[in-house]
Every structure is written in structure tokens, then in C-alpha cells.
Amino acid sequence: MPKPAILILFAVVFAFAAPAFSAPEDANMASPAPPAAPILWRGESYRLTAKDVVRVTVFQEGDLATESRIGSDGTISCPLIGSAQIGGKTVEEASQVLAGLYRKYLIKPEVTVSVIDYAKRRFTILGQVAKPGTFDMPDDSTLNLVEAVGLAGGYTRIADSSKVILKRLVNGQEKIFKLDGGKMLSKDSVKRFEVLPGDTILVNEGWF
Numbered sequence: 001m002p003k004p005a006i007l008i009l010f011a012v013v014f015a016f017a018a019p020a021f022s023a024p025e026d027a028n029m030a031s032p033a034p035p036a037a038p039i040l041w042r043g044e045s046y047r048l049t050a051k052d053v054v055r056v057t058v059f060q061e062g063d064l065a066t067e068s069r070i071g072s073d074g075t076i077s078c079p080l081i082g083s084a085q086i087g088g089k090t091v092e093e094a095s096q097v098l099a100g101l102y103r104k105y106l107i108k109p110e111v112t113v114s115v116i117d118y119a120k121r122r123f124t125i126l127g128q129v130a131k132p133g134t135f136d137m138p139d140d141s142t143l144n145l146v147e148a149v150g151l152a153g154g155y156t157r158i159a160d161s162s163k164v165i166l167k168r169l170v171n172g173q174e175k176i177f178k179l180d181g182g183k184m185l186s187k188d189s190v191k192r193f194e195v196l197p198g199d200t201i202l203v204n205e206g207w208f
Contacts, residue, residue: 045142047088049197050074051119054086056098059110064102067116080105091115121197125152128159128203137197144192146185148201160206161185166193167200 048054050072058064068076074087081101086094094113102109118139126132130153137143145164155161161182168175181203183190195201 045090046115047090047142048074048086048094048115049119049121050087052115053117054091054094055114055116057112058102058106059112061106061109070119086113123148123195123197123199123201125149125201125203127201128156128205130154130156137195143195144184145179145181145195145201146192148195149181149203155181155203158205160204163204163206165202165204166195167202168196169198 048070050070053067053069054076055067056065056076056078064079066078068078070076070087073085075083075085078084078098078101081098081104084098084101086097089097091113095111098113099109099111102111121137121139122134123137123143124134125148129149132152135148135151145166149155149161162180164179164181166177166179168177177193179193180190184192
């Protein structure tokens with residue numbers, strides 16, 4: 001066989017036998033970033049209150065999106081459905097309430113409520129705590145008695161944590177709660193009392 005023919009045959013065999021060549025990855029080429037973890041709303045137990053500003057959206061109904069400040073009566077105004085009562089509810093509960101109202105006009109509406117600005121919420125604690133005064137409550141969560149005392153620096157040496165008085169206005173009338181803060185702090189089985197905006201807490205002095 002002539003030599004050129006041998007060389008051509010050898011080249012063909014080598015081409016089929018050799019493994020496919022792939023260019024090495026550029027070391028400077030950034031690898032795809034892993035998908036970001038979902039950001040969860042931290043205050044799932046937070047209850048909407050007057051002067052909170054909320055955003056309401058309805059899936060695939062862009063013209064129904066709205067931002068509204070909750071009124072003193074706990075209501076907001078939404079396109080198509082008008083006034084809706086959401087004060088005192090969590091964002092999930094509020095979403096369900098609005099979805100129920102929109103069902104009169106839409107088929108299976110998907111409503112999302114989110115807080116975009118929190119109203120200032122304060123409570124007052126007096127008596128035998130390290131720093132008596134008025135304090136801002138957390139924007140995105142509830143606050144219990146033990147946590148409220150902690151914000152005020154804790155009990156003083158002469159405090160009687162078993163005799164805590166909490167005053168609250170309910171429908172314009174003052175309601176008084178007698179609480180045992182010591183048991184709430186030391187025993188997990190004792191339910192911790194939730195402090196609401198406008199509450200006044202008085203920690204009495206112990207008798208020795």
C-alpha cells in the first residue's frame with residue numbers, strides 16, 4: 001500500500017479512537033450562584049394595629065394592588081370591595097379575610113398582605129425595675145411580661161415579682177390584671193402574659 005494511503009488510514013483511526021477533547025474551564029469564570037434561601041417574614045404572630053401601613057396585592061390583578069394605612073377602627077379601603085376589617089389579625093388572617101371579600105367578584109383570588117411601615121407601639125413600666133419608663137415595642141413580634149421587664153433592665157433587689165399589676169384600656173374602660181411575673185420567669189409551664197400597646201405595668205415592692 002502506498003505510504004500516503006497508510007497515513008490517511010492512520011489519521012482516520014486515531015480520530016475515532018481518541019477521546020473527545022473539551023476545553024478546560026476558565027478558572028476566572030464564576031460558577032452559578034446557589035439559589036437564595038427564601039426570606040421568611042419574622043413576625044408571623046404579629047397582629048395588625050391602627051396606623052400600620054400595609055400593601056395588598058391580588059395575584060394576576062395588578063389594578064387591585066393598593067397601599068393603605070389601617071384606621072383607628074381597624075379597617076382599610078381596597079379597590080372593588082371597599083372597607084375591610086383587618087385590625088387585630090395576623091397578615092395571614094388578613095389575607096384570608098380579603099380573599100373572602102374578593103370571592104364575590106373574582107374566581108379563587110390569591111391575596112397577599114404585607115406590612116411596609118409599622119405604627120409606633122409603646123408600653124409603660126413603673127415601680128421596682130432598673131429602668132422605669134416608656135418603651136417601644138418590637139415592630140414585628142409580640143411582647144410578653146418577662147420580655148417587657150427585661151427591656152426595663154429587670155427587677156430591682158427589693159421588687160416582688162409575684163405582685164405585678166398591669167393596667168389596660170378595653171373599650172374605653174380600665175381593666176386591671178394581677179400577674180405573677182416570678183412564676184412566668186421560673187416555670188416554663190406557666191403561660192407568659194402578652195403585653196399590648198398602651199399597657200401600663202407596675203412592679204410592686206416586696207415586704208421584708
